[in-house]
Amino acid sequence: MRIALTLPDGQQFEVPPGTSASEVLRLWNPTLSGSVLAAIYQDRPIDLATPLDRSGSLRPLTFEDRAGRDILQHSSAHLVAKALLETVPSALPTHGPPTDEGFFYDFDVRPLTADDLEAIRTRIQEAIHLKEPFVRRELPIDEARRLFAANPHKLRYLADTPDPVVSVYSTGSFVDLCRGPHVPDTSWLAGLHLLGVSAVHDGGREDGPMLQRIRGVGFPTVALRDQYLRQRQEAEARDHRGLAQRLELALFLEEVPGFPIWLPRGMVVVRELERYVTEHLAAAGYSEVRTPLMFPQSVFETSGHWEHYRENIFLSTVDDRVFGWKPMNCPGSMLIFRSRSRSYRELPLRWAEFAPLHRREASGTLHGLTRVREFVQDDAHLFVTEDQIEPEIRTLLEWVRSAFTTFRFEWSYELSTRPPGALGDVAQWTAAENTLRRLLEEANVPYRISPGEGAFYGPKIDIHLKDSLGRPWQTGTIQLDYQTPKRFGLEYQGADGQMHTPVVIHRTILGSWERFIGVLLEHTSGRLPPWLSPVQVRVLPIAEAHSAAAQAFLEGLRQRGIRVDRSESTESLPKRIRSAEIERIPYIAVFGDREAQDATVALRIRGTKGSLVVPVAEGIARIEGAIRSRSFDP
């Protein structure tokens, strides 16, 4: 008797039952076998050594496949666990899944140090050289319970397993409960790189016991690892904290942790972004408001912040009353709405407020410009009728698309649903969630659902950007709120003569200037679009003799509102060019004998090679055009 295996190209191979997956794959394509680490058999991932007993489909997996990559990451996690147990025998492994970047493995063990990691690295290298196989064994769950009797974490997983038979994998003397599959042996993990160790909360609870997490990335070869390390190094060079400092945009002082200080150049970027957003607001029917930075406790009790957000509010006592620094702008807008009677004819009311917000973020979470304690958002609150919700959100989603396209970002949407302990009733939440879902579907954009991550007053659509190391940051957000207007007792008189409660849409598009600029700096490596650049043009006379021509050009630009400066000729030309390049200035205008004589300018345009020699008027027009059109590149 023989079984038939169908390969991806449709070829069939008939082999005796019990033939391993790797043997069949070798028959199919002998040259491929070196890169195949596992296989998909009947839509399920399997080890290469798995004996095949029935006819069916068979597909090879390599490191290039996401599934194959995940398998290699997971095998890497096993190897780390093995190495740790050889170093610290009392360590209890918990779980070690693959992640988007690589993998981690969490251990119940004393705090691990850099020395421990070094010892683990040595053990890993030994195992890689020994080419130790990953061996699968299936055993009855009772036997598994005896095998892992000393590890309560594994016993917990076993208790959650409905199957009567589970699988374990051994690598050398290390045995781990695991579904598999795995790479054939440890030589596949030659490029394993450890990223570090940190403490994590078991089960995601802050008050839970702490585990030690070892993170890493697996690669089948040292060459691939080195390529990864190079890329990572380049990404670190784009870190906005370094760039903000070197470009003199923002300052961080030990005295004011979490409170970024905007320097003159950084303030230019903030104001230009603000202008960009404000121009849109005017066209989209918004008006601006400004409300107090502090409110008494009673206002936050009304809004629900006191109950749900108090630990994040900075408190002050004024005349024996407790005041809180506002963490959001919504209470102020609510009070304005309530300040007089409102008619349905006024709606939608769209009030923008760019006020500083204060949030007492946990000290360990602060991160350059992207996670701070004081920031300003391009915030607005829309007071709308039921019927106006959909068109308003549709418009907002379009504005999101247009804004993030301007900056050439890749962004993603996330729909966050009702958190535990939220205000309001479940039916209304579900309806609001469904509205947002429908609008996302209608806009035909991919989105993820984050269960339980909504604001305490309503579900939201969040916009996420990634920094240079791939860490996600939430920027824009569109939040649908039925609760807060009700709590403030807001009402308007409808066409029917009855009083109705408005719905509020809280929304920011770019998020906070701080976070947005931080991520934008990493996205552009500090090469901000010309319209955002603090210095847009540097004029550079080669020698004293060319000073007048340079100055005339400078004044021509300045009259048009272009930010231009000049560097004097006490330093060499290459030195001054280099300085301007390091400062990421989009245009460098050089004046020498030729330019002075021909009434031209030699424009060095950031991101292009060589220089463009054009008549002065044309040079000015070109620069002005790029800035006015807010083009991304100079």
Added chain:
RNA sequence: GCCGCUGUAGCUCAGCUGGCAGAGCAGCUGAUUCGUAAUCAGCAGGCCGAGGGUUCAAGUCCCUCCAGCGGCUCCA
């Protein structure tokens, strides 16, 4: 807030098992007037994160605190 690591000149970093605080860049002064990513010379710049302890002697060893970094929790 939790765990680990780090903190030396404005910036990037040397400083060995405790024995006189260093370099490059940036800054200032002078010379050089230059054709597209570093001209040369000189000068200045430090409570070695803060406080306490051990020691004849602490940048170095120990403790506490502060800040930063990487994760976790939380979030624009």
